[in-house]
Amino acid sequence: MPKPSRKQFLTTSLVWTTSLFFLEGGFGLVTKLMADKKPSAPLPEGMHPVSESDPTAKALGFHQDAKQTDFILYPERKEPGSKNQFCKHCAQFTKINESWGKCNIISSGVVSTEGWCSAWSQRT
Numbered sequence: 001m002p003k004p005s006r007k008q009f010l011t012t013s014l015v016w017t018t019s020l021f022f023l024e025g026g027f028g029l030v031t032k033l034m035a036d037k038k039p040s041a042p043l044p045e046g047m048h049p050v051s052e053s054d055p056t057a058k059a060l061g062f063h064q065d066a067k068q069t070d071f072i073l074y075p076e077r078k079e080p081g082s083k084n085q086f087c088k089h090c091a092q093f094t095k096i097n098e099s100w101g102k103c104n105i106i107s108s109g110v111v112s113t114e115g116w117c118s119a120w121s122q123r124t
């Protein structure tokens, strides 16, 4: 096999570097878009979201967006095994629409499918 010339080597390196750059940029954009996913369905008529200052919600560290969890108070929520812990997967959650549902424990309003609190338990 002939040894590649310096020009061929530089051209190949440039093509690989450029390809990897755009590939990473594309994945980065998709990852960011997925991370920014917010509830898209409207609030169910006549209902309001649970306030995060609701005494029960506060006591359980509830947030409508699980990414806002206080990870100092609840470090276990940051572990890889808890990445699917959202209200939508909780045993206490009853779905109303694609973005909202009722919680059996925090009942002063509706909770986001993307929410979380420390009373989370796996839906069976």
Ligand code: SF4
Pocket (backbone or CB within 6 Å): 062, 086, 087, 088, 090, 091, 092, 093, 102, 103, 104, 105, 106, 111, 115, 116, 117, 118, 119, 120, 121
């Ligand atoms: S108990 Fe479950 S459904 Fe209710 S707020 Fe906590 S995580 Fe969400």
